[in-house]
Amino acid sequence: GAGVSQSPRYKVAKRGQDVALRCDPISGHVSLFWYQQALGQGPEFLTYFQNEAQLDKSGLPSDRFFAERPEGSVSTLKIQRTQQEDSAVYLCASSLTDTEAFFGQGTRLTVV
Amino acid sequence: DQQVKQNSPSLSVQEGRISILNCDYTNSMFDYFLWYKKYPAEGPTFLISISSIKDKNEDGRFTVFLNKSAKHLSLHIVPSQPGDSAVYFCAAKLSGGSNYKLTFGKGTLLTVNP
Numbered sequence: 001g002a003g004v005s006q007s008p009r010y011k012v013a014k015r016g017q018d019v020a021l022r023c024d025p026i027s028g029h030v031s032l033f034w035y036q037q038a039l040g041q042g043p044e045f046l047t048y049f050q051n052e053a054q055l056d057k058s059g060l061p062s063d064r065f066f067a068e069r070p071e072g073s074v075s076t077l078k079i080q081r082t083q084q085e086d087s088a089v090y091l092c093a094s095s096l097t098d099t100e101a102f103f104g105q106g107t108r109l110t111v112v
Numbered sequence: 113d114q115q116v117k118q119n120s121p122s123l124s125v126q127e128g129r130i131s132i133l134n135c136d137y138t139n140s141m142f143d144y145f146l147w148y149k150k151y152p153a154e155g156p157t158f159l160i161s162i163s164s165i166k167d168k169n170e171d172g173r174f175t176v177f178l179n180k181s182a183k184h185l186s187l188h189i190v191p192s193q194p195g196d197s198a199v200y201f202c203a204a205k206l207s208g209g210s211n212y213k214l215t216f217g218k219g220t221l222l223t224v225n226p
Contacts, residue, residue: 006155033214035214041218042116042203042216042218042219043156043214043216044216045213045215048212055212056212091155091156093155100161102158103157105153105155106155
């Protein structure tokens with residue numbers, strides 16, 4: 001597709017359940033980002049990949065959060081043992097080097 | 113500690129008039145600024161940007177002004193249209209090695225009334 005694609009669009013998880021969120025970036029985009037957007041807030045940086053290398057994971061809130069991009073294209077954000085405070089929209093973005101980032105529609109995660 | 117602040121949660125303007133959205137930042141190392149527009153249930157869409165070496169950038173109906181000494185930027189939309197109704201996010205990038213990471217404000221909901 002032409003844009004960044006994220007799946008699923010919506011996810012409801014029971015507290016303690018593991019979830020995996022997928023991101024298909026724009027073809028050829030080297031850089032990939034994950035952001036978390038809580039209700040009423042702006043997106044907050046989670047992690048950054050350049051190709052398959054995870055260069056920055058300083059924004060991941062805890063060791064329950066894990067991201068990978070093994071072949072430098074599709075990325076997965078995994079959250080283990082979900083908690084209510086993990087409820088948010090998770091946004092993926094991709095870009096060519098040093099250009100503006102293009103965002104996907106996001107995955108809305110609700111932990112009940 | 114919010115490094116990028118959008119102090120107006122909402123703004124309402126009449127169609128055809130000017131919309132002015134404001135953004136303040138605290139980190140003097142930011143050197144590139146962007147505005148994103150977000151419709152409900154969609155991801156943010158890039159709108160316009162400005163480098164810190166400039167004080168103005170214009171693209172059609174959208175103009176961004178940067179006042180470095182005041183650490184303030186604003187987005188002007190002229191004339192405003194109902195389709196401009198959305199949440200607008202101001203974002204900033206650091207210079208140097210961390211220039212990939214965007215720091216966002218909380219957003220301003222713009223409503224343009226017909």
